[in-house]
Amino acid sequence: MTDTTTMQCTALISKMIEWQQDMKASNRTIGFVPTMGFLHEGHVALIQEAKKNNDCVAVSIFVNPTQFGPGEDFEAYPRNLDADVRLAAQAGADIVFCPEVEEMYPTDGGIRIVPGPLADQLCGASRPGHFDGVLKVVLKLVNIVQPTNIYFGMKDAQQLAIIETFFRDYNCPATIVRVPTVRELDGLAKSSRNVNLSDQERNEAPAIYETLQQGQVLVLEGVANDVVKQFVTDELEKKTSGIVDYISILTYPQLEEPTAKSKNLIIACAVQFPKARLIDNIIFEREG
Ligand code: PAF
Numbered sequence: 001m002t003d004t005t006t007m008q009c010t011a012l013i014s015k016m017i018e019w020q021q022d023m024k025a026s027n028r029t030i031g032f033v034p035t036m037g038f039l040h041e042g043h044v045a046l047i048q049e050a051k052k053n054n055d056c057v058a059v060s061i062f063v064n065p066t067q068f069g070p071g072e073d074f075e076a077y078p079r080n081l082d083a084d085v086r087l088a089a090q091a092g093a094d095i096v097f098c099p100e101v102e103e104m105y106p107t108d109g110g111i112r113i114v115p116g117p118l119a120d121q122l123c124g125a126s127r128p129g130h131f132d133g134v135l136k137v138v139l140k141l142v143n144i145v146q147p148t149n150i151y152f153g154m155k156d157a158q159q160l161a162i163i164e165t166f167f168r169d170y171n172c173p174a175t176i177v178r179v180p181t182v183r184e185l186d187g188l189a190k191s192s193r194n195v196n197l198s199d200q201e202r203n204e205a206p207a208i209y210e211t212l213q214q215g216q217v218l219v220l221e222g223v224a225n226d227v228v229k230q231f232v233t234d235e236l237e238k239k240t241s242g243i244v245d246y247i248s249i250l251t252y253p254q255l256e257e258p259t260a261k262s263k264n265l266i267i268a269c270a271v272q273f274p275k276a277r278l279i280d281n282i283i284f285e286r287e288g
Contacts, residue, residue: 001089001090001091001092002089002090002092002093002094003089007085007088007089007093007094007095007096008094008095008096009085009095009096009098010095010096010097010098011097011098011099011100011103012099012103013099013103013104013144016058016095016097016144016145017144019058019095020058020144020145020146020147023055023056024146028054028055028056029053029054029055029056029148029149030054030055030056030057030058030145030146030147030148030149031049031050031051031053031054031056031057031058031147031148031149031150031151032050032057032058032059032060032141032142032145032147032149032150032151032174033046033047033050033057033058033059033060033093033150033151034059034060034062034137034138034141034150034152035059035060035061035062035084036061036062036063036064036077036192037061037062037063037078037079037080037081037084037098037192038077038078038079038080038084038192038195039061039083039084039087039088039192040182040190040191040192040194041182041190042153042155042181042182042189042190042191043059043087043088043091043153044087044090044091044182045153045179045180045182046151046152046153046179047059047088047091047092047093047151048091048092049151049177049179050092050149050151050177051091051092051093053149053177054148054149056094056095057092057093057094057095058093058094058095058096058097058145058147059088059093059095059096059097060096060097060098060099060141060145061081061084061088061096061097061098062097062098062099062104062137062141063077063079064104064133064134064137065101065105065133066105066132066133066136066137067130067131067132067133067134067136067137068130068133069127069128069129069130072127073193073196073275073276073277076196076275077192077193078192078193078195078196081098084096084098085098097141097144097145104137104140112132112136113132113135113136113139113166114132115131115132115135115162115166117255118131118158118161118162118165118254118255119131119132119158119162121158121248121250121255122158122246122248122250122255122268122270123158123159123270123279124158125246126245126246126270131158131159131162134159134162134163135162135163135166138163138166139166139172142172142174146174147174148174148175149174149175149176149177150174150175150176150177151177151179152176152177152178152179153179153180153181153182154178154179154180154181154281154283155181155189155190155191155279155280155281156279157252157253157266157268157281157283158255158268160176160178160253161252161253161254161255163176164176164253165253181280183209184206186206187206187209187210188202188205188206188208188209189208189209189278189279189280191276191278191279193276193277193278194276194278196273196275196276197273197275197276197278198273198274198275200241201240201241201242201273201276204239204240204241204242205240205271205273205278207235207236207239207240208236208240208269208271208278208280209280211232211235211236211239211269212232212267212268212269212280212281212282213282214231214232214235215228215229215231215232215247215249215267215282216267216282216284218231219249219265219267219286220284220286225249225258228249228267229247229248229249232247232267232269233247236269236271240271240273241273242271242272242273242278243271243272244269244270244271244272245269245270245271245272245277246268246269246270247267247268247269248266248267248268248269249265249266249267250265250266250268251264251265251266252264252265252266252283263285263286263287264283264284264285265283265284265285265286266281266282266283266284267281267282267284268280268281268282269281
């Protein structure tokens with residue numbers, strides 16, 4: 001645990017760079033946890049993992065407008081900086097970087113980072129431009145923080161696959177660490193967006209993970225993917241009031257249509273409730 005009074009907090013890129021340069025000057029490794037805030041136990045797990053394996057830990061809190069499309073929940077995205085700073089300190093962060101939008105995006109020369117076919121599936125298909133915005137902000141944050149290791153949760157499996165590919169292909173020097181999804185006792189994946197569920201929707205939402213687990217079993221039993229996808233869709237429509245945006249079974253991390261020989265698979269879905277879009281997945285292996 002870091003004392004909130006000793007943990008640093010800055011909204012300035014220049015201060016963040018100064019901090020990382022000081023750490024580097026004393027040969028300290030930096031673990032970095034990029035977040036959009038409204039921290040929960042999933043973020044705490046990322047910070048704790050970073051703390052275990054690095055000399056110091058930076059956490060960014062920035063609701064990144066470039067990854068939200070028109071009509072998405074940028075304004076409604078939950079925010080609570082004071083609580084985030086306390087939780088980050090308790091989890092062991094040494095610095096919180098919480099810039100305003102104007103600090104991160106003072107100019108726009110129109111250069112775009114286009115993630116390519118990995119973004120055509122899953123969330124990328126329903127959220128055009130979303131992963132362009134994610135890559136843009138992640139690259140900016142990595143250039144500012146210059147971490148040794150960077151931590152991402154596996155709930156955002158497509159984001160992770162795209163960032164891993166980007167780092168590999170563009171020689172980004174930080175090492176990516178995958179951290180398993182943290183769940184509520186009833187199985188619902190922890191998400192900042194869960195607070196935007198009504199009581200009834202919150203009661204329905206554990207069906208997402210339950211149904212994905214049933215889908216995984218069917219895939220492992222050799223049931224055809226289309227049949228499994230229809231089963232999961234029907235179950236989710238029966239058990240929740242949300243609208244099923246997609247249910248996909250793909251190879252992971254390539255995100256391609258599996259063949260009978262494909263071993264590493266993901267079953268993933270997104271369910272849209274009126275004020276919260278929930279995603280979840282299971283990454284698993286089967287005999288090829
Ligand atoms: O996963 C998130 O919270 C965001 O997409 C990230 C990686 C912090 C970029 O804004």
